[in-house]
Amino acid sequence: MKDLFLGGRLDAFIQQSSAAMAMFDREMRYLAVSGRWLSDYGLRQSPLGRSHYDIFPEIGEAWKAIHAQCLAGATLRSEGEPFRRDDGAVQWIKWEARPWRDNDGAIAGLILTTEDLTERQEQLAAIERLASIVTSAHDAIVSKDLHSTVTSWNAGAARLFGWSVEDMIGTSILRIIPPERRDEEDRILERIRAGERIDHFETVRMTKDRRRIDVSLTISPIRNALGEIVGASKIVRDVTERRRGETALRRSEVRLKQALAAAKAGEWEVDAASGSFFASDRALALYGLPPGTRLTREDALAAVHPDDRVRVRDALGRAIDEGSPFHSEHRALRRDGTTQWVVSHAEALAKQGPPRLVGLVQDITERKALEAELKETDRRKDEFIALLAHELRNPLAPIQSGVELFKMRDAGGDDRGRALLQIMGRQVDHLVRLVDDLLDVSRVNVGAIALRRRPVSVEDSIADAWSIVAEEAKRKPNPAALAIACDEPLLVDADPVRLTQVFANLLSNAVKYTGDDGRIRVAIERDPSGAAVTVSDNGRGIEPQFLPRVFDAFVRGGQGSARDDSGLGVGLALVKAVVELHGGRVEARSEGLGRGSAFVVRLPLAQSETAPPHPVEAPSPQPKMRSRALVIDDDRDVADSFVMLLQVLEADVRCAYDGASGVALAESFQPHVAFVDLRMPGIDGLETARRLRQRLADRTPLLVAVTGLGQSRDRARSREAGFDLHFTKPVSLEIVQQVLDRLRPDPVAA
Structure with missing residues (x-):
């Protein structure tokens, strides 16, 4: 087998x-x-x-x-x-x-x-994977034969164009091609038959609802088993949003270039890692460099003015080391030797590792020139206001002295004469307040007011303010009534003198613009910001168009009629400035003419719960000792009236009309006090004070500056020259009496 x-x-x-x-x-x-x-x-x-x-x-x-x-x-x-x-x-x-x-x-x-x-x-697995990708792809994937008949249509295509698979299989691709672009299909098929692949062909296609969309096509030939081209497959990507973004970006770039050109600005970059530095042609032009100039970081710093270079180098180094923003205003040194001001700002792009600073540099030469011009204008304005105040105070001084003398001697005689003296006194006080307010507004604007803050009772401050304006209120036939409502005693952190000034201005306005039998109400209450004080009246109110500008300096006419608009229009501007200086705020309210007005002042509360005792003025004692006083002033009217005032106060007085004569007279007269004007021809008041201290040494009298100059720098200069006290004209009788009281003169001769 x-x-x-x-x-x-x-x-x-x-x-x-x-x-x-x-x-x-x-x-x-x-x-x-x-x-x-x-x-x-x-x-x-x-x-x-x-x-x-x-x-x-x-x-x-x-x-x-x-x-x-x-x-x-x-x-x-x-x-x-x-x-x-x-x-x-x-x-x-x-x-x-x-x-x-x-x-x-x-x-x-x-x-x-x-x-x-x-x-x-x-191979079958690969085919299945490809089929899965095609089916689940977000992009549209389509195939067609060489007669433009659609043979496949994925879910992405259905989403993009709105046509279902059943709608498209076996129909012509021309259905999604706009009529004006159908010749593109012939050219595409011609290239496909030649075996070409078409990459990223951007065109326009049409959806089922006839919308045009921007698309990008990638088309490849399809071959059979014998290698024969039998069709084409295409990937269709919607690029509408990208196109819009690109269009928006191009527009943004154009606008940026226009903005940079209008702003005289250029771009620059520095890479901390490589040390490379880039500057646009416009940035180079700011430094007087030709377009395309290649710079290193050190080259860029060399183009900065020597006086600014160290500061700019340090700031740039910190920005690079820390990845922090860079900002600098400095002078650019151009190659032709000229300079111009630029501002440069940059931001760090990288949060980790060496940053890349991207920034702009802008020509601000004109702005700097304008700022300098504005500063000079402000300086001249302040000088003018100071000069104006000085020139106004000088004639006020003899007028006030004369009024005081007449009051002391009862020179008015009858009731009419005394009434006339009271009118003159009130008007002099009014002029003095106007000048003081004008100077205070100027001081606040330049930051020259220093507050002496302490806990202050709001109620006491209101009472002090009312005592200032009460006389004004009494002059009306039927004076306005003041009502104060206070829920609880409140202390604010404030300068008592300045706070009284704020409320006096508000109460004075209320008195001025409230008619006979008017009502003025002050409400004091606690609110989340601290103390809220509302000064309201039932007067004429404020016109709506003036309400937003009521706190602007020199704005008048928003309250009442033209005959009521006395003053310079600086009172409310001063109120706003002083309140904000205290860290508070003030607002005005009115429903219009005839509806009254209200001003709300909000101030921070004091930390302490007790206020210093309210000062009680004691009557000034008459001098029991005779003082020797020297008056030095080139204005004879001012000097002579002041001499008479001192004589009424029983002082032994001598007078000189210039500084040199005053120094010589002081050596022989040996005064206890010298009242010296600052603005005098020849030897001014400052030099006069220096010479008095130099020649009289320990016999130097109490030196008192009496001047129309009252700004902080004027007081500082007088203090440096050797003055003990500084008063602005006109000096009241009360102040002169206080000065004489502090002396220790010889006994009055029998």
Whole structure:
């Protein structure tokens, strides 16, 4: 039997078969194999006579069970099954196992036929992966034949164009091409037929609802098994938003260039890591450099004015080291030797590692010139106001002195004369307040007012303010009534003199603009900001168009009629400035003419819960000792009236009309006090004070500056020159009496 088998046709058939075949006996020993079996399973030596399980020890129990079933008479097959090889690789196999019988019909073994499907399975998996990608892709993926008929249409295409798969398969691709662009399809197919691939072709396509959208197309030829081009596949990407962004960016760039040109600005960058420096042509032009000039960081710093260079270098170094913003106003030194002012600002781009500063530089030469001009204008304005105040105070001084003298001697005689003196006194006081307010507004604007803050009772301050304006209120036929409502005593952190000035201005306005039998109410209450003080009246109110400007300096006419608009229009401006200087705020309210007005002042509360005792003025004692007083003033009217005032106060007085004469007279007269004007021709008051101290040494009298100059710098200059006191004209009788009271003169001669 064996010889018959080995020489039989079955053995020859298996060996010559193109399929992978192997014949086994019942112990699974090889009896015959085909060449394909040897190659498919990597067998380099003949397996004949050897056990299949010895050659492939990785064969598991499942396969052994299949073999056993075949040896029992079953024929089994599989169209594809994975088989993990000993090296870990997975092999897909199509197989069939059937028994073979000997001449007696008994099962003598089995025959295995296999086909390696691994390559085909990998191709199928790749196709499935590609199909999954196409199906789930966000972009539209479409295929068509060479006649523009759609052959595939994924979900992305349905989303983009609005046409479903059923709508498009078998229809022309021209459905999504705008009529004016259909010639593009002919050109695309021509290139596809030539085997070309078309990348990122940007065009316009049309949706189901006729909207035009910007798209980018990537088109590739499709080939059949013979390599023939039978169609095209295309990926369609919606670039509408990108196009809009690009358009917006281009517009932004144009506007930026226009803005930079209008602002005379240029761009610059510095890279901290490499040290490279870039400046645009416009930035280079600011430094007088030709377009395209390449600069280093040191070159850029060299173009900064030497007086500003260290400051700019330090600021730039800090910005680079810390990644912080850079800002500098400095002078640029141009190559032609001229300078101009620039402002440069930059931001750091990198938050980690060496930053890259990106900035702008702008020509501010005109702005700097304008600022200098405005400063000079302000300086001249302040000088003019000071000069004006001085010139106004000088004639007021003898007038006030004369009024005081007449009052002291009862020179009015009858009631009419005394009434006339009171009118003159009130008008002089009014003029003095106007000049003081004018100077105070100027001082606030330049920050020259220093507050002497302490806890102040709001109620006491209101009372002090009313005492100042009460006389004005009494002059009306039917004076306005004042009502004060205070929920609780409140202390504010304030300068008492300035706070009284604020409320006096508000109460004075209320008196002025409230008619006969008017009502003025002051409400004091606590609110979240501190103390809120409302000064309201039922007077003429404020016209709506003037309400937003009521606190502007020199604005008049918003309250009442023209005949009521006395004053310079600085009172409310001063109120606002002083309140804000205290860290508070003030607002005006009115419902219009005839509806009254209200001013609300809000101030921070004091930390202390007690205020210093309210000062009580004691009557000035008459001098029991006779003082020697020297008056030095080039204005004879001022000097002579002041001499008469001092004489009434029982002082021994001498007078000089210039500084040199005053110094000479002082050496012989030996005064206890010298009242000296500051603005005098020749030797001015400051030099006069210096000479008096130099020549009289320890016999120097009390030096009192009496002048129309009252700004803080004037007081500082008089103090430096040696003056003990500084008063602005006109000096009241009360102040002169206080000065004489502080002296220790000789006893009055018997």
